[in-house]
Amino acid sequence: MPELPEVETIVRDLREDISGRKILSVNFITRSVWRGRVPSAKFIVGAAIERLDRMGKNILIFLSNDRVLIVHLKMTGRLTFEQPSSPKKKHTHFILSLDGGELRFNDIRRFGYLDLVAGPKLAKVRYLARLGPDALKIGRQEFTELIRGHKRIIKALLLDQDAIAGMGNIYTDEALFRAGIHPKRVSSSLSVARAGKLHEAMLETLNLALSARGSTIDNYVGGRGTPGSFQDQHLVYGREGKPCPKCGRAIKRIIVGGRSTHFCSHCQK
DNA sequence: GACAACCTGACC
């Protein structure tokens, strides 16, 4: 589920709510959610939460013992800070008991994962090192060069985390609509001006979504368990057959790069 | 670049 705005919302929530808290105990409920080996509790218990960060759609939780807990939520993952008295939900796979509450990892489909790495080895974690520049931080010129330097279907390129980190299916469709670009257009065929417009549209979309604390279609909730509201502002995603906000013609849905894609064939070229 | 795989649940 979560794309950059959802993951960033969770990180901001948790940064406020769990920074500085001490880890009292750990509960490995489902061992298969760990990407590598299941870590020994001694590498976690007794440490404090030092700070949190985001790399693409990965959440990084830095512990005071110089280890880093990495969390990827994939499609249906949730990472929430709750009171121990809050009812335990189905599909909760991992709990960190902190002084003052519990950090819970819940994931219906179990596509998400957890990973614990030693701080000095963080730079060598393959799936982090290969990530492209962050979609919120990449500058206009770098973005334009990236887009025009690849001969790929633009939607697939935007979804490629190794090219640009953070974009997902919703925000790619929304940004392409705002920029008036057809999702199947070949990236290298875009003019500097149109690539620049796409950069602008991408930032606008992501920042609006952040202000609304993300989009909740089904599962997503922030770090405090509350849903986002940006789904109410979607212009094309999930609106197949409904009128295009610009021209009124019906929004179409096709498959691009194996993903459901929503667009207006009149407004996007 | 297309497609299957990983899983559960919602909806038709």
Place this chain on the structure above:
DNA sequence: GGTCAGGTTGTC
């Protein structure tokens, strides 16, 4: 019963 889902990875 079949289809689809916010993501990524591995195989033709």
